[in-house]
Amino acid sequence: MGQLAFxxxxxxxxxxxxxxxxxERFGNKLYxxxxxxxxxxxxxxxxxxxxDPNVKMRLLQQLKDKADLLLCIYAGDIERKKIRADFGxxxxxxxxxxxxxxxxxxxxVIGVVITRxxxxxxxxxxxxxLERRNIRVYTxxxxxxxxxxxxxxxxxxxxxxxxxxxxxxxLVIVTGPGPGSGKLATSLSQLYHEHRRGVKAGYAKFETFPxxxxxxxxxxxxxxxxxxxxxxxxxxxxxxxxxAYNQKAVNYNxxxxxFPVLKRILEKIxxxxxxxxxxxxxxxxxxGFAIIDDKATAExxxxxxxxxxxxxxxxxxxxFTDKGTVQRVDLFIKDFQLKPEHRPVVLPARQAALDAxxxxxxxxxxxxxxxxxxxxxxIVTGNNSPLMHAASSVIIHAIKHLAGIPKMxxxxxxxxxxxxxxxxxxxxxEKNISLDLEESLIALSISASxxxxxxxxxxxxxxxxxxxxxxxxxxxxxxxxxxxRLGVNLTSDPSFATRNLFIS
Numbered sequence: 001m002g003q004l005a006f007x008x009x010x011x012x013x014x015x016x017x018x019x020x021x022x023x024e025r026f027g028n029k030l031y032x033x034x035x036x037x038x039x040x041x042x043x044x045x046x047x048x049x050x051x052d053p054n055v056k057m058r059l060l061q062q063l064k065d066k067a068d069l070l071l072c073i074y075a076g077d078i079e080r081k082k083i084r085a086d087f088g089x090x091x092x093x094x095x096x097x098x099x100x101x102x103x104x105x106x107x108x109v110i111g112v113v114i115t116r117x118x119x120x121x122x123x124x125x126x127x128x129x130l131e132r133r134n135i136r137v138y139t140x141x142x143x144x145x146x147x148x149x150x151x152x153x154x155x156x157x158x159x160x161x162x163x164x165x166x167x168x169x170x171l172v173i174v175t176g177p178g179p180g181s182g183k184l185a186t187s188l189s190q191l192y193h194e195h196r197r198g199v200k201a202g203y204a205k206f207e208t209f210p211x212x213x214x215x216x217x218x219x220x221x222x223x224x225x226x227x228x229x230x231x232x233x234x235x236x237x238x239x240x241x242x243x244a245y246n247q248k249a250v251n252y253n254x255x256x257x258x259f260p261v262l263k264r265i266l267e268k269i270x271x272x273x274x275x276x277x278x279x280x281x282x283x284x285x286x287x288g289f290a291i292i293d294d295k296a297t298a299e300x301x302x303x304x305x306x307x308x309x310x311x312x313x314x315x316x317x318x319x320f321t322d323k324g325t326v327q328r329v330d331l332f333i334k335d336f337q338l339k340p341e342h343r344p345v346v347l348p349a350r351q352a353a354l355d356a357x358x359x360x361x362x363x364x365x366x367x368x369x370x371x372x373x374x375x376x377x378x379i380v381t382g383n384n385s386p387l388m389h390a391a392s393s394v395i396i397h398a399i400k401h402l403a404g405i406p407k408m409x410x411x412x413x414x415x416x417x418x419x420x421x422x423x424x425x426x427x428x429x430e431k432n433i434s435l436d437l438e439e440s441l442i443a444l445s446i447s448a449s450x451x452x453x454x455x456x457x458x459x460x461x462x463x464x465x466x467x468x469x470x471x472x473x474x475x476x477x478x479x480x481x482x483x484x485r486l487g488v489n490l491t492s493d494p495s496f497a498t499r500n501l502f503i504s
Contacts, residue, residue, distance in 0.1 A: 003296040004050035011290035012059050018284045019063065019206075023171050025275075026202025029194060031187040032284070034175040035207040039101050044208055046489065047223050047301040048291065056208075057105050060173065064107050068167045071095060072113045072176035072183050075123040084177060088484065092126050094177040099135070111136040111165055115182025118142075138163050143185055147261050154268040159192035179231060184262075192269050202275065203266065204284050205255075210235045211288040212249045212280050219301035220291075221250055222332055226308040228252075229328040230321050241278035249280040303468075305332050306343045310491035314474050317494040343491065345371040345470040348379050350493075352390070353472040356383035368497055370394035372469040372488065374402065384434065387417060389497070390471060391479035392440035395464070395486070402460040403453070411454045412440070416447050432498070436478030464488055473497035 023030040037043070038056055045053045052058065060067065077091040084094045099109050112130055114123050117139040127137045140162045145152025152158050172190070174183045187203050194201040209224035210216075216235050225234055238251040240259060259279045266274045276282050291297055309329045315321040333339070341347055353369030368390035371381045380401050382393030396411060405411070420443050421433040435443065441461075448455040465487030473495045475483065483490045 003293055005291060005293035005296035005300065006048040006050040007290045007292050008050070008052045008055050008058075011055060011286060012062065014286040014289055015059055015284070016062055018286055019171070019204075020066075022202070022204050022284055023066070027200045028170040029172075029199050029201035030170065031172045031174055031190055031201060031203050033183045033187050033203070033205045034173050035179075035183070035205065036209065038175050039098065041208070042489075043223075043227055043304070044287075046307070047220050047297065047304045048287075049293075049296050049300050057101075057107075060107060061105060063171060066169055067171040067173050068110045068169045069102065069107060069173045069175065070111055070113055070165065070167075070186065071098065071109050072115050072174060072181045072186050073126075074176075074181050075114050075117045075120045077178065077181070078114070078126050079120040079122045081122070082178070088480065091177045091181075092122075098177065109135070110167065111138055113138045113140055113165070113182065113186050115140050115185060116142050138165055140182065140186065140189065143189075146185075147258065150261070150264050150268055154192060154265060159189040160196075162189040162193075164193040165190060179228070179233075184258075188262075188265060188269070191266075195269050195271075200270070203282070205279075205282045206284050208285065208287050210250045210252055211291075212238075212251060212283060212285060213288040214250065214291075216250045217335075219298045219305065219336070222335070223301040223304040223308070224252075226305045226329050226332050229308065229312060230315075230325045232328075238278050238280045241280040244277035244281075249278070251279050255279040255282075302336060302338065303343060305329070305336065306338060306340060307489065307491050309333050309340060310343075310470075310493070313494040314492055317474070317496075343468070343470065345373050345379060345468050346491075348381050349470040349472050352381040352383045352394075355381075356385070356390075366473070366497060366499070369472045370469065372398050372464070372467055374398065374467055375463065384497075386434060388435040388440055389437065389476065389479055390473070391437045391475055391483060392435055394469065395437060395461075395482075396440065396444070396457075398464060398467075399457040399460040402463055403457045405453050405457055409453050411451065411457055412443050412447055413451070416443050431500075436476050437482030438478040441482060461486060471497075 019032065039054055041053045045051045073091060073095050082091045084091060102109055112135060114127060114137065117123055130137050143153055144158050174187045176183050191201055191203055210221040214221060216237060221235050233252050233254065235250050235252050236256055238249045238256060241247060241249040256279055263274045263276065312321055312326050312329050316323065316326050348371035349369045352371060353367045356369060357367040368384040369381065370390040370393065371379055372394050373379050380394060380398045382390055382397045384390040384393065400411065420435060420439055424430040425433055444454055444458055448458050467488050469483065469488045469490050471492040474492050474497060476497060
């Protein structure tokens with residue numbers, strides 16, 4: 001097991017106190033822009049060993065009697081079907097999933113705000129879908145005059161053109177899937193309406209990264225830059241904070257760039273001097289104070305930078321991102337004098353592919369290798385064959401190792417695999433009989449009903465959560481979905497596992 005580097009309980013205590021103090025400071029009405037992932041924050045869990053991916057939800061549970069929650073989603077993201085990579089689902093699907101997850105935690109969303117709405121067809125369908133399930137939906141259009149004409153922005157033609165959203169509790173959490181969802185504009189629009197009604201509400205921002213009280217070149221902050229390389233975010237020293245307090249604080253470019261305009265907007269809305277002297281002042285982030293092992297955090301963040309290196313190279317190969325994004329992460333790798341091979345599972349996976357080639361065990365003349373590092377540091381490998389994909393092979397080998405099952409014992413007997421292969425070829429009319437990971441796990445579950453060894457091995461699947469894996473070829477949808485559901489942190493080389501252009 002890796003060294004724990006984060007104290008979740010301390011984080012919840014300090015973060016709760018900071019938020020409640022800010023609510024009180026603004027007369028018990030605060031709009032809190034909630035950046036990052038509210039649930040399943042796997043990036044934070046990877047760079048902060050011991051971080052609970054749902055710790056922010058645990059925080060909200062403590063505040064739920066004092067908080068309403070608004071969910072924002074940008075209409076353009078719905079229209080172009082933008083994907084949330086860690087779940088492999090579109091942003092609108094992620095919004096639906098988030099509503100369900102929040103309900104499971106006992107928290108209701110009082111409304112969904114579709115921002116920069118211009119009647120996009122997909123956004124209209126999304127709106128209809130929600131409203132027919134009795135979820136209140138608001139549509140906000142692009143703010144007239146933004147970002148330079150403050151007089152227009154803070155007027156009935158600007159923020160005033162948006163419908164006011166009735167809230168009852170002193171804290172209003174404004175969140176949404178991904179950056180650019182319109183959380184800031186929604187918060188300021190609400191602030192405008194509140195002040196016109198005589199409510200002296202305030203605004204604050206909750207972002208996990210970058211960590212403002214850690215060095216700008218600390219790996220945890222560079223890992224954030226790597227994670228947002230595709231949208232060109234970068235960290236800088238907050239010049240406004242340095243001038244006001246003679247104290248260095250790390251923020252990111254978009255917050256610093258927008259601060260002068262945001263400060264003027266807040267002053268126009270409130271009719272007085274802004275409470276904030278810097279974008280860092282706006283934040284309520286206490287994550288840096290809960291890090292208890294800086295060395296372990298740095299090491300984990302270095303590994304995350306390498307993961308992003310592989311991910312963006314694969315996205316470039318698939319046409320999802322541009323060369324500039326790949327080159328930006330290349331620079332981070334060079335800054336830390338790293339090589340991709342510093343990820344421990346990379347070389348074993350590549351060796352497994354070479355072994356498959358030597359043994360002639362590939363499928364369609366392509367030889368794929370895979371490696372997974374177990375919690376005790378043991379690295380298990382696998383490769384593809386006419387029977388199964390490399391991802392399937394490495395997972396089967398891993399759970400056999402964890403269960404102490406000898407190599408010669410077969411977990412997937414021929415009568416089971418033959419039945420699945422016949423289904424694929426004779427019924428589903430597929431060309432390739434090789435089993436992907438999802439198919440292999442189904443076959444394993446069938447075998448477990450009559451095979452005690454398979455049952456024992458299947459019980460070990462949960463122990464793979466959080467393990468690191470690498471494939472020498474980009475995973476097929478069935479491999480990627482299977483590894484994601486097992487909670488395995490996957491990287492792959494930017495090579496295709498088949499010569500076919502359509503993979504599904």
